[in-house]
Structure formats: structure tokens, C-alpha cells
Amino acid sequence: MADNGPEASPRTGSAKMDPVLRNAIRYTISAKEYRTLHEYLLKQSPTIVRSRAPLPSKYDAAIKNKDDYNAAAIRASLRVFLAAQLGLKLWDIVTEQLLRRSKPTRTTAKSAPFKSPNFRLSISISLILLLHRVLHRFFTRLRVNLLTKDAAPFRRRNPRISKALTARLAPAIGSSLAGFVLGVSPGDQFRISVAIYLATRAAEFAYNTLEDDGWFKNRPWWFGSWLLMPPVFGQLLHAFLFDRDCFPTSYGDFILKNTPNYIQKRPPGYPSQLAWPTNDGIVDGLAEISKLNYPAFVSPILFPSASQTLPSSISQISPITSSAHPSIRALTCALLHPQEPSCLRTYISFFLGAVPMFAKFFALILGLFSLPRYKMFLKDPVKEVDQLAKTVLRMTIFVSGAIGTSWGSICLFQYILPRTFLPTQRWFWGGFLGGFWGFLERKKGRSQFLYSTRTSIDSLWKVGVKRGWWKSGKNGDVWVFVASLMLLNAVYEVKPNAVTSGVVRKSLGMLRGEGWVDRARLVKNEGAQEE
Secondary structure (H helix, E strand, O other): OOOOHHHHHHHOOOOOOOHHHHHHHHOOOOHHHHHHHHHHOHHHOOHHHHHHOOOHHHHHHHHOOOOOHHHHHHHHHHHHHHHHHHHHHHHHHHHHHHOOOOOOOOOOOOOOHHHOHHHHHHHHHHHHHHHHHHHHHHHHHHHHHHOOHHHHHHHHHOHHHHHHHOOOOHHHHHHHHHHHHHHHOOOOHHHHHHHHHHHHHHHHHHHHHHHHOOOOOOOOOOOOHHHHHHHHHHHHHHHHHHOHHHOOHHHHHHHHHOOOOOOOOOOOOOOOOOOOOOHHHHHHHHHHHHHOOOOEOOOOOOOOOOOOOOOHHHHHHHHHHOOOOOOOOEHHHHHHOOOOOOHHHHHHHHHHHHHHHHHHHHHHHHHHHOHHHHHHHHHOHHHHHHHHHHHHHHHHHHHHHHHHHHHHHHHHHHHHOOOOOOOOOHHHHHHHHHHHHHHHHOOOOHHHHHHHHHHHHHHHHHHHHHHOOOOOOOOHHHHHHHHHHHHHHHHHHHOHHHOOOHHHHHHHHHHHOOOOOOHHHHHHHHHHHHO
């Protein structure tokens, strides 16, 4: 028995556990996770490690009387920090080494790790999670304590403060102050995009709340989120022409790539030593034509002896307009469809070419997004394939119509409007007309509409700053983020079902320390049990 004493002593339940080791384990893994780790990993480790590792029962006894809420919040925050660091590091590897391996690498000066953008972004996200949980619990407990009888004297002395702190939304609003930690992250495009995204989602869920409360019960049948598309497309098209530095590159590339009838490519047999305007050069030419109040087209074919058929500021488009059909009258038409004098035939031929192309594109994209629902396809393949085909068709016609109408409307305006009437603003109205094709997707296209709206808000803000319409305040995106988080938390507190995204509901549950749970379903299940 004496020989076994040294081996058994570290494992005796009466021996006190080292406080440093206990706290290190407590703020790293939970008791359940430690039990699993001990079961599958520590038992296979060397004897010296097993002798020093406390038994799960001993660890449970050491922390059973301690409040694990703050420890759980720290554990979650640390894991989010590590996951964000790992994800950003992998993203850097993909973008810098794989996607850019054809370009020469640049040697950049190394900065301290805590000053790197990845570290600042990771610490910002993890601290938002930690402070949101701590503040939510603090304001919840404070509200409960202020509602007790013992706090009646304080409520009488401070009625306004008491009313604010005991309100139902006090924990939701107070915990949202954690959003100010977003200011730790780099003030780049990502932070702006996050603020805009949260603002639009919060506005969407607030609208759902008002709709459920009957605020829009008498609305017309055609009213919906699709009405965002006309002003959104109008703003984007105008920025595409006149403020391309404030326009998302991906949007511009998508438009130029899928408008072959209006954006003239270099002919296959065109001499390589001769210049041909680039896509950006064509767009710049259209913008300059608008600023010049749409000068008439002088055909070099009809007037070969003319010394100058184009204004000097748009001479770069001469390779396209010099061979344009002589019967074309408008310079924009000579640039957009030089070989076809009829604007209507160009518009129709665009649809004939764009519809099959977009149908293939959306069939591939929507088909990939449908893969997680493969069980539904196996259960009722005819119904699911029919719904997928209808969605592809609606999206195809919507996008084709929006792009084609936005370009074709410029030809229309050339014939029905005076040259000097809204010379640059008519591009906005051309996109405005194109946005009405969103009516076809009015029932199931809210996510696409909101994505375009976020893109337009970002573009409009940059255009306003560039032109001096408003000033960019310091950390303005952080204030927008905090206000949006307050609205989102308030909606989730009052009416969880108004938050129509299950992922967002579960994310809010994680922020509050409730776990990855769907509160809306829990409320629904509780109501069903009571019935």
C-alpha cells in the first residue's frame, strides 16, 4: 500500500487543485469538454501527464460553486478570436499566393502583430462578443434588482433613470453598446460594408415587425421590396457612368461582360497595331457625350472630307463611330450599336442573346445553392425542379430586362427629349426604368433587392463624399453599426419571429450567451405545448 501512495496522491479528490491550473482550464474549456478531452486524449498520454492532469470529478468539484457565465463568455471570445485569426490567415494565403502567383511579389515591412489589420479585426470581433454577453447580463440583473421592493426608494428618487433601466428593452439596448468596439478594427471597406449590412437587415426586420402589427394591412397588392430597384438601379447606372471610382468593380465587370450588343468588342480581324477603345474608354465616352449635351453624329462615310467628325474630348471612340451606319443620327447610338441603325432591333437582339446566356448562368448558380435541399428533391423531384426552373426563368428575365432597358432607354431619350434636357441625369432615369423589371421577382427576390440596395447605399455615400454633398464623420460607420445593433436587438427581444433569418436569430442567441439556439422556435414550441 505504501508503494502506491506517490501515484495515488495526485489523484485524490481531497487534494486541492492548483488555482492557476484550474483557472487556465476553466477559461479554456468547459467541464463537459474537459471530461471528453480526458476520456479520449489524456488517458492515452504518458504517465507523467496523466498524473498531473486532474480527474474530471475533481475538476467539477473545484468549479461547481463558481458562476461559469463569465468564464463561458471568455471561452467563446477566445475561440472566436482564434477562428478569425485562422480564417484571415488562410484568406491571405489564398489571395496572395494562389490568386496572385503570376504577379511579382512585393516585400512589405513587417509591423508588430498587435498592429496588423488581421489582429485588430479579430480582437474587435471577439471583444464585441465578450462585452455584449457581459453587458446583457449586467443590465438584465440590474433591471431585476431595480424592480424589487427594496429598490423602491431609488425609483422614487430617480424616476427617469429607473424608467429607462427597468424598461423591457434596457438589456437589449445596453448590450448593444458593445458595438463601439468595432472601432478597434481597421477603418476600411470591410467595416463600412458590415455597418451597411447590419443597418439594412435591422431595417428589414423592423419592417417585418410593423407588418405583423398591421401597419401595412391596406397596402396595394403590388407594394413590396421590389420598389427599391428603380432608384437603386438608377443610382448605380449614374455612378457607373460618372463616378466609377465609387462604383463596385464586380458590378461593372458583370454589366460590361454581359452587354455585347451595346459594348463593342475589338473585331477579330482588327489590326493589332491600331488602338481600340477599352470598355472603360467606351463608358467614359458615353459620359463625355452626355456632358457635351449629345452632339449630333457626323458620319465620316457621308462626309469624308470633314476635318473633324468628333469632339476632341472623345476622339478615343473614333475606331467605333468611324464605321457606324450613315443613317444613325445620335452619337450615343453610333457608339452603342454602330452596325445596326435601328435601336429597337438592337434592343430585341440583346434579349435574344442575353436570355440564353443568363439562363445558363442562373441555372448553375441556383442549382449549387439548391444542393443543401437535396432531400426535398429526392422526396418530390417534379415539384422542386419546377420551382427551380421558375426561379431561374424569373431571374433571367429580370436581369436581362434590367440591363437591356437601362441601355436601351438612352436611345429612347435621344428621340423624345431635347438634347439639353437632363443630359446627365437621364442616365439615372434609364436605370430607374430598368429597375421596374424587379416586379417579376417581387415575391421571392427580397434578398437580391437588399443586396443591390446595400451596394447602392455604399456607392451613394462615396459619391456624396466625393462631390461634397456631405462629410465623412470620424467613425461614422461605428455609430451606424451600434444604432443598427440596438434596433436589431430590440426587434429580436419584442418579436423574435420578425427576424426571418434563422442564422441571425441563432447569432443573436450566441451574442446574448444563450447558445446556438433559435428563440423563435422555442417560443413557438412553448406555445404549442400550452395549447
